[in-house]
Amino acid sequence: MASWIPLWLHKLGSPPTFYRFAGALRPWAMGLALLLGAIGLYGGLVLAPPDYQQGDAYRIIFIHVPSAWMSMFVYAVMGVSGFIALVWRMKLAEVVAMESAPIGAAFTFITLVTGSLWGKPMWGTWWTWDARLTSELVLLFLYLGVIGLYHAFEDRRQGARAASFLAIIGVINVPIVHYSVTWWNTLHQGSTVNIFGHSKMAWDMLWPLLLMTLATKAYYVASLCRRARTDILALEGGKDWVRRIAEDEATP
Amino acid sequence: MSGASLPQACAAMLRRDLTLAWRRRGDLAMPVLYAVIVAVLFPFALGPDLALLQRIAAGVVLVTVLLAMLLALDAMFASDIEDGSLEQLVLSPQPLAPMLGMKILAHWLATALPLIVVSPLLAGMLHLPAAAMPALLLALLLATPLLSLLGAVLVALTVGTRRSGMLLALMLLPLCVPVVIFAAGAVAAAQQGLPWLAPVAWLAAALILAVVLAPLACAAALRIALDS
Numbered sequence: 001m002a003s004w005i006p007l008w009l010h011k012l013g014s015p016p017t018f019y020r021f022a023g024a025l026r027p028w029a030m031g032l033a034l035l036l037g038a039i040g041l042y043g044g045l046v047l048a049p050p051d052y053q054q055g056d057a058y059r060i061i062f063i064h065v066p067s068a069w070m071s072m073f074v075y076a077v078m079g080v081s082g083f084i085a086l087v088w089r090m091k092l093a094e095v096v097a098m099e100s101a102p103i104g105a106a107f108t109f110i111t112l113v114t115g116s117l118w119g120k121p122m123w124g125t126w127w128t129w130d131a132r133l134t135s136e137l138v139l140l141f142l143y144l145g146v147i148g149l150y151h152a153f154e155d156r157r158q159g160a161r162a163a164s165f166l167a168i169i170g171v172i173n174v175p176i177v178h179y180s181v182t183w184w185n186t187l188h189q190g191s192t193v194n195i196f197g198h199s200k201m202a203w204d205m206l207w208p209l210l211l212m213t214l215a216t217k218a219y220y221v222a223s224l225c226r227r228a229r230t231d232i233l234a235l236e237g238g239k240d241w242v243r244r245i246a247e248d249e250a251t252p
Numbered sequence: 253m254s255g256a257s258l259p260q261a262c263a264a265m266l267r268r269d270l271t272l273a274w275r276r277r278g279d280l281a282m283p284v285l286y287a288v289i290v291a292v293l294f295p296f297a298l299g300p301d302l303a304l305l306q307r308i309a310a311g312v313v314l315v316t317v318l319l320a321m322l323l324a325l326d327a328m329f330a331s332d333i334e335d336g337s338l339e340q341l342v343l344s345p346q347p348l349a350p351m352l353g354m355k356i357l358a359h360w361l362a363t364a365l366p367l368i369v370v371s372p373l374l375a376g377m378l379h380l381p382a383a384a385m386p387a388l389l390l391a392l393l394l395a396t397p398l399l400s401l402l403g404a405v406l407v408a409l410t411v412g413t414r415r416s417g418m419l420l421a422l423m424l425l426p427l428c429v430p431v432v433i434f435a436a437g438a439v440a441a442a443q444q445g446l447p448w449l450a451p452v453a454w455l456a457a458a459l460i461l462a463v464v465l466a467p468l469a470c471a472a473a474l475r476i477a478l479d480s
Contacts, residue, residue, distance in 0.1 A: 144422060
């Protein structure tokens with residue numbers, strides 16, 4: 001009945017098909033990201049009421065928490081596609097894993113910076129060595145290690161496989177980041193938003209946060225599409241289909 | 253074709269690597285000298301205040317040993333790559349993981365053991381109380397093989413690259429954080445007269461896990477890095 005779905009997925013694994021698919025998907029994802037981001041930021045910065053305790057300073061949550069979720073989500077994507085790259089040697093999985101790393105590193109960096117900006121007025125310190133902050137910092141170093149290892153190799157595909165392996169080793173850190181506030185007694189608060197249960201947050205504040213989460217996801221998809229397209233062109237440089245694209249774009 | 257059994261092959265591998273290390277025993281002294289010099293720098297940088305040195309002694313010794321091991325890690329497969337014997341090892345009929353495990357063991361015996369032997373001296377220079385010494389030694393005995401095993405996986409990954417020194421540090425140090433935390437936690441607890449067995453037990457558990465998994469991961473990483 002729905003036999004076209006696996007067939008389509010298999011075709012999507014081939015670089016030319018993915019190149020076209022990513023090119024078509026990218027503007028929609030970017031548009032969705034901008035739209036949701038604009039609504040979410042308006043809702044968070046203007047419509048949502050000030051917090052009874054933190055006043056307006058809590059509003060950085062609308063950047064901090066979505067970035068933090070993305071820093072872990074992107075790492076998970078990188079780990080899974082790295083696993084696929086190592087087991088089935090799919091070129092596309094290598095591309096997705098390696099092009100996810102800089103995006104994830106950027107989200108992790110944003111998380112750390114916004115968290116430290118938030119920490120100064122609320123905790124009275126920019127930085128403290130508690131479990132959540134330290135494990136997030138380790139996550140950033142893991143991203144940087146993966147990026148560094150990828151670029152240390154002459155052969156890009158070999159570099160991608162080695163870096164995928166490192167990414168898989170580092171996956172162990174993701175649950176540590178997530179559960180650090182539960183396992184240790186930390187200065188960082190526990191999780192307020194619960195997808196499957198009752199969130200300890202007013203709806204007026206929650207809906208912009210959820211929109212921002214979707215916006216960052218859409219941005220990740222858009223950014224990944226763009227980066228993967230460029231990377232695929234570079235990897236497949238000598239192939240016919242790339243030459244045809246180059247010729248098409250060269251003719252005025 | 254020699255039909256050597258696995259234990260024989262392991263013993264031969266261990267003997268070969270230890271012989272090679274012993275023939276160049278000048279190199280073996282380098283990490284130890286490095287650790288001594290780094291530890292000596294701390295009292296100069298922080299001032300010879302007894303209370304301060306006592307408080308940081310264990311941490312300084314741990315980090316110094318970690319850095320000295322990091323410097324020595326690079327050499328784990330370097331000579332074998334140069335003369336091609338690592339490729340021969342990968343092609344040999346013996347399973348790769350136990351062979352690499354023996355190489356890691358030889359490397360640990362050659363670099364980490366001298367560091368552990370000299371660590372009471374370092375700790376003494378920084379005035380670590382004698383009561384905390386057993387905890388420090390036990391923590392080092394468990395933490396250094398962990399670092400060797402973790403490091404071996406990463407060294408294997410960087411085997412095919414041109415310059416790997418700083419990259420190795422960037423990759424290894426984040427993975428070392430838990431090891432340092434538990435080792436330092438054990439010594440700190442011992443220094444305050446608290447029970448310090450729990451963090452040591454964590455280290456031991458992690459070591460057991462690493463002994464089983466790291467040689468396998470090291471073999472997989474080596475195959476990736478050599479496959480071109």
